[in-house]
Amino acid sequence: MFLPVILWTDALVFALLAVLLGALLRVRRSAPLRASWRRVWRNPAALSAALVLSVFLLIGLLDTLHFRPALSAASVPVTASAPGAASASAARYSSEVRSVLDVLLAPLASRSERTYSAPLATHAYARETIELPDGRQVREFPRLRHGGAHLVQLDDWAEDVMLRVLRGLVLALVLWFVLSWMLVIALRPQAEGGTQDRMHEGSRMSAAEFSAQVWRGQSEIPWRSLLITLGFLLALILPIGMLVPEYHVLGTDKVGQDVLLLSLKSLRTALVIGTLTTLVMLPFALLLGMMAGYFRGWVDDLIQYLYTSLHSIPGVLLIAAAVLVLQVQIETRPEWFPTTAQRADFRLLALCFILGITSWTGLCRLLRGETLKLREFDYVQAARAFGVGHWRIMRRHILPNLMHIVLIAVVMDFSGLVLAEAVLSYVGVGVDPSMNSFGTMINAARLEMGREPMVWWSLSSAFVFMFFLVLSANLFADAVRDAFDPRLHIGGRSA
Amino acid sequence: MHQDTIKPVLQVRGLRTVIDGSARSADGASMATALAVVDGIDFSLYPGETFAIVGESGCGKSITALSLMRLLPDAARVVAGQVLLQGEDLLALPESSMRQVRGRRMAMIFQEPATSLNPVLTLGTQLVEVIERHTALRALAARQQALAVLQQVGVPDAERRLGEYPFQLSGGLKQRVMIAMALATAPDVLVADEPTTALDVTIQAQVLSLLARLQRERGMAVLLITHDLAVVSQYAQRVGVMHAGKLVEVAACQTFFASPQHPYSQQLLAALPRTQAVPGPQREPWQNNDATTQPASLLQVDDLRVHYPIRAGLLRRTVASVRAVDGVSLSLQAGRTLALVGESGCGKTTVGKAILQLIDEASGQVMFDGLDLMQLRGEALRQRRSDFQIIFQDPYASLNPRMRVSDILAEGMQALGPRGLSEAELAQQVGQLLQQVGLPEDAGTRYAHEFSGGQRQRIAIARALAVKPRLIVCDEPTSALDVSVQAQILKLLLDLQRDTGVALLFISHNIAVVEQVADAVAVMYLGRIVEQGPVAAVLRQPRHPYTRALLAAVPTLDRPMAEAALLAGELPSPVNPPAGCHFHPRCPQAQPTCREAYPLPRTVAAGHTVQCVLPE
Incomplete structure (x- = not known):
């Protein structure tokens, strides 16, 4: 609640x-x-x-x-017997105000590093003195806690990033086609030059015809530019979405x-x-x-x-x-x-x-x-x-x-x-x-x-x-x- | 006559200029379009002659002039044709050589003298710049030449003027300076694009006769671009009529005015209001019958004054005042038309607005239907406002571009009409009004800018009519319109007057129009009325020297201009008008007594008064 x-x-x-x-x-x-x-x-x-x-x-x-999440029930002792306490029992919320966006981005917020790291990096940006198990101290770039932490072999980094981007792009392409098709189906206008009774039936221009029109930039509202923009947005957002779970796409502060x-x-x-x-x-x-x-x-x-x-x-x-x-x-x-x-x-x-x-x-x-x-x-x-x-x-x-x-x-x-x-x-x-x-x-x-x-x-x-x-x-x-x-x-x- | 003996100085062959634009076809796709504004015209210009291109606004005459000078705006371009200046094709020249042609061999005068001179440079600097650019004269010699041309174009006190800035000059003087600049390098061809449209008739007459004199002296060729056929008949030798980008008729002036061949030319000539003509069919006889019964005045203005204070200093004390209107008395009967005539700056528009109580500084008495409007304030005045309305000169500025025509028309009804008009009643009345002024019914849903100038003026008339006024002040209602449209609007006004019995106070500088519409005329000069009376008496037998000069300065088709009748000088400043009779410094018949006191009004005939000491 x-x-x-x-x-x-x-x-x-x-x-x-x-x-x-x-x-x-x-x-x-x-x-x-x-x-x-x-x-x-x-x-x-x-x-x-x-x-x-x-x-x-x-x-x-x-x-x-914005909302205040309820504190887990375990931490609040519930006394059902007294009716006067009902309001008190219900109103136990966290003092932290969160937004829906916070919830959506919770994985991002929880995976913080210690300090600066470059975009998509697997190692920290600055050398640190690290004490090895054998007691020796070395100065090197430590691995990040979360950025690229799933990589076993560091050589796989480029391949992994590439793969995720590709996967995102493919997904974007598919999604773009689906969305465009839905848009075309929903928006195709009444058939032009149709005979009186065809108009009467309310028949619409065939989707193929309309999409061809959109593609040639002849539709009344320039859907083509909307679709192109949508394509770019998807091609930007989805690969990032693919990378986000394992990397800091824009680095850390x-x-x-x-x-x-x-x-x-x-x-x-x-x-x-x-x-x-x-x-x-x-x-x-x-x-x-x-x-x-x-x-x-x-x-x-x-x-x-x-x-x-x-x-x-x-x-x-x-x-x-x-x-x-x-x-x-x-x-x-x-x-x-x-x-x-x-x-x-x-x-x-x-x-x-x-x-x-x-x-x-x-x-x-x-x-x-x-x-x-x-x-x-x-x-x-x-x-x-x-x-x-x-x-x-x-x-x-x-x-x-x-x-x-x-x-x-x-x-x-x-x-x-x-x-x-x-x-x-x-x-x-x-x-x-x-x-x-x-x-x-x-x-x-x-x-x-x-x-x-x-x-x-x-x-x-x-x-x-x-x-x-x-x-x-x-x-x-x-x-x-x-x-x-x-x-x-x-x-x-x-x- | 020319063609056999003299070679033309300028030949234009098949000139075609288009304006690029984009339009949307029916299916909504945009496509580039090129509108041919000048659509294949040919003409020749011979040394020493004036060739006039006449046409209504939008016919492409100014674009023709700009095409010749290669000064077209970015959206326009010449796509075909030749412009041969002494055999050399100007359109083929590179821009650098074209700069040698402009100003040196071919000069141009523009319509608006106020904006053609650089306001931050002295006249001397601007003149010398042209001379040094195009001749070998330098420094002192160039200045001497500048002085010489200024004197040639009749600028008084030329030596001092060289050091002055454009704002210190009146409109007429500025146009003279523009002409001086154009002539400073003795060009072969002068292109004058509506050189006098922004000027008053008396000044127009001065400037045009100056142009004619200079042309005679120098044997220069002039391409005169104008919309005014009367000017053409006075000053041009040959005329070309332009319509929709084409020269539909080219003829010598005399033959053209005697027997125009093209239907469009005939139409254009027929639309022209003529002075000294028999009263047109528009004057209905019932109005003349009315005159004998002498109805009480609907409007009686007594000693109307509008003095704008000029404040200066820290405490904003009044140090002087602009006497825009200085003791004007008028009277107008119901259903009649009184015309107020005068040059710009004489205060006639101020009189109109002061009568409508739109000017706070006004004083005097304005009796409307037995009630002094000057004494009314607030709600009492607001309730009377439906009785008197106004139509403005510029139909482009008088309609709110953000409002639909129906809203514009409904505004007055909502403000002044009976309370609680329903939407349907309003719509019905708007429809009726539109029909009354001859506009299509669907006009109400459109914006004003979708209409032409004449249609917009009809909307403005409908707006005034909406509250069923008994008096309409028409402030130059046709001066921004083409002649053919002007005739339609005048006819509409007269028809409305016949149908509704509305009285019109018709403010105009155009004597020909006044003669067509008015019953009585009042002539204003520098804030005062110098002569008033029935239209026939004042215009046929003018008693005041100013009225005579004004009438003489009006270019007409029928009689040649008498150069001797031209008024010298310009309208003095209303801040300190000349002592005595305001007109005496310009009056050809001034006498010593004129300087002493302003003459009292003198009745010379029934209803005809004049404020002048001259016996006669």
Whole structure:
């Protein structure tokens, strides 16, 4: 049994998901919105980016489902006789909060080494003094406790790795074929050019015909690029899956933790910081920016003074001060946080808020300028001539025409915020040390890059994960912006 | 006539320019398409002549000009044809040699003088750069040459202007400087792409006659690209009509205007509103009958002022004010049309917006149906707003690109109409409106950008009509449109006025259009009305010298332009208008008394007043 735990950031992530689901329902009901999204999916890059992004999101979500496992019954004496004790007997849970991802990755977490080891290595990265059974001491690379421990003959290493990769690739190929076929069967459209009664029967295009169409890139939605991306993903994930049980695919860090595990766990932190901070920042930037640009006069002066003064305080300093104050609060109130995870999570949430409150100035300034321009547009004047209220004008005429800026700024900020987290962790005011994040990984890499021989895999893993996360988010946002900008797909008007 | 004796300086043979794009076929696959914007045109240009290419927007005339100069945007490319400049094929030249041709042998003037000059360099620097690039003149000699051309194009105080920046110049002066730059190296061919479209009529007349003079003096060939047939008839010797990328008719000007051959040319000429013509069939007789009964004014504007304060210093104290509108009085009866005419910057749009209570700085009295709108605030004003609406000049800027047409039309009804309109009622009313302005029924579900300029203007008209107004302020509703579309929109407005009895305040700079639609005219100059009266009286017997000059500057097909009637100078700044009569510095008949006080309005005939001291 287990006790589900909803941390603060979990709640916000779920709220965000609920909003997204609500938006999805709205899109399903409205034909024009459906058409716009159809345009998004017609973009091959967007389709591929969405797939990659959804893999990241899935990992992040799995890491968001938290619970406290029940302690084994043996350790809790059960007294069934007293009815009043029933509640007490049921509520014995571990103080450690785990996520579904932790459970899935439990084998990885349990097989830690003593210290650094290179990716796929069988021996430690540094020489150690080992005492032989006969009492002599030698300095050599000791075997790892888990990495390649199953190998009897070390010469088999290359063969073993190769075999596992091959097996993974073959599995990937098979799985890819099965998935593609299922996709083709499920998605083939109504037969084209069919006679009236054939249409009536609802007959569909034959799967072979449709797959040929997909393969030639002629299907309406570029399924081909989706399938290619899927193929690459499978060819990446499955061989790694094959290697994981016996090797540290991305090596281990200073305390011997698997870097792959760290990277996967860091994804949630990056996603939470990227999205929740934006969520905190947007209302400030949107509301204040629009108000300043629209009302002008003293409202404008006030808001301008506000963001100019906020902007002129060095950002890191302000954040560091806020985080330090908060840290003191957290440490003097241990009763607030029953578990360490809750404490770490609270600190992450606070970091999101602090980053959000200090980073809205740039977007606000941008939106103010754009609103200044938009408010003079004839359609705003026409709305004023109709006696439409100020807030309604802002909502219907100004806000939609600002959304492209917002979307771009949000995606740009996403990568910036992930990096800001790294900088803050470097200064020591970032996320809780017990929480994995790319920032802490990069921070650790500072020392690792300086030693000889260099430890490169921590930084590279953080780099590759962040690169693909930000890239896919960028590509996807770009496609969304294009699809929703009505000025970009003008039908029938030339030159 | 030319063909036998003189060799053409520029010959274009079978020029074909395409714009690459991608389109989606029915099955959704994307394919590369090449749209032929210029589709195989041939023409020749002889020394000393002006050849005009006329056509509506989108017909490919500007792309033709850019193809000749090889300045096409990236998406466009020339796929066939020859451009022979004195026998040398420009299209075959390498880019480095082409740079020698551009500016040296073939120069170009662009439409928008405001953006054709580099704002951070002085005029002198920009002129000298061109001269040093293409001639052997250097340093002081180049500067002398720059000064000489500036004087040639009639820039007053040329010496000082050389050290000034573009923002210190008015639009007309900037275009003169552009012409000076083009002429500085004495090119053989001048390509003028809509050189006066961005300018006012009086300035347009100045610039065009300057071009004509320079051409006479230098024997240069001019390729004039324009949409304005009247300009063509005044300034060109030969004309080519362009339609959908093809030159459909090439003829000498006189023969062309006497008897256009191609159906498209005939259509184009027929759509042109003509001044001094007999009132068109659009003027319905019932309006004339109405005039005798003298109904009470629907709109009575008294002493309307809009002064924008100019603030400076730490405490933002008002140091001066821009007198955009300075004491305007108007009156308009129900079902009638009053036209407000004047050059850009004279304050006519501000008058329109001030009447609609869209400008906070306005003062004075605006009586609408017996109620002073200036005194109304908040909810009281909001409830009256359905009575007066506005149609804007630019149909591309006046419709929200993010809203569907049905939402645009429903906005006014939701804000001002009866409470609790159901979706179905709204949809039905939107359908009715669309039908009323002659748009297809399915237009409501589309976005505004899917329509052409004329259709968009129809949407804007439907939006104004949605709340059943009694007064519509039409702010240059047709000046962004092609002539054929302009005629349709004017007809629509007149039909709507006949059907609904709405009063129109028609703001325009186009005298020909005004003559077609208006019952009465008010002429504005620098924030004040100088003359107003019935349309026939003001346009046939103008009393104010400014009205006369304005009428004379309008290019027409029917009479030649009198160069003597051209107004010198430009509109003064409304920050400190000239003392006395604002017009006296430009007035050919100015007298000493004009400098002393602004003349009082004087009634010269029934309903015809003029603010001028001149007897007559």
